[in-house]
Amino acid sequence: MLETRCHCGRVSIVVPKRPRVLTACNCSLCRRIQPLFAYYKAMSVEVHGGADDYEGYAWGRRVLRWHRCKSCGCFTHHEPQHRRPDGTSRLGVNLALVADSDRLARVAVNLRDGASDTWEVIDRYRVGMLPRH
Ligand SMILES: [Zn+2]
Numbered sequence: 001m002l003e004t005r006c007h008c009g010r011v012s013i014v015v016p017k018r019p020r021v022l023t024a025c026n027c028s029l030c031r032r033i034q035p036l037f038a039y040y041k042a043m044s045v046e047v048h049g050g051a052d053d054y055e056g057y058a059w060g061r062r063v064l065r066w067h068r069c070k071s072c073g074c075f076t077h078h079e080p081q082h083r084r085p086d087g088t089s090r091l092g093v094n095l096a097l098v099a100d101s102d103r104l105a106r107v108a109v110n111l112r113d114g115a116s117d118t119w120e121v122i123d124r125y126r127v128g129m130l131p132r133h
Pocket residue numbers: 006007008009010011069070071072073074
């Protein structure tokens with residue numbers, strides 16, 4: 001179990017386990033806010049904070065709805081605008097906000113090329129070690 005928390009604590013999220021891999025991205029939004037996402041089935045994640053506590057943001061093709069704390073502005077998670085055909089949904093949780101950052105030491109990070117929309121992995125590194133470029 002791992003807990004993430006926005007800066008002011010109004011929104012917190014509990015995920016069931018430490019991820020095997022994190023996703024970083026170079027798209028125009030991630031370039032600015034530097035999140036590290038791990039993906040979980042929505043039903044396995046506890047989001048603490050109600051509709052009043054966070055607000056949504058969607059951009060580009062609007063496939064994802066990003067959620068940020070209304071008070072401190074931290075982006076805590078995102079979710080697809082549409083469920084999968086089997087009715088399940090998957091949340092991307094921003095583990096850059098993890099309460100105890102030691103818990104992510106040396107977890108693998110895949111840097112994906114969101115800027116070009118190919119989403120190919122263009123670099124790999126580990127948490128706590130800078131990307132090579
Ligand atoms: Zn906050």
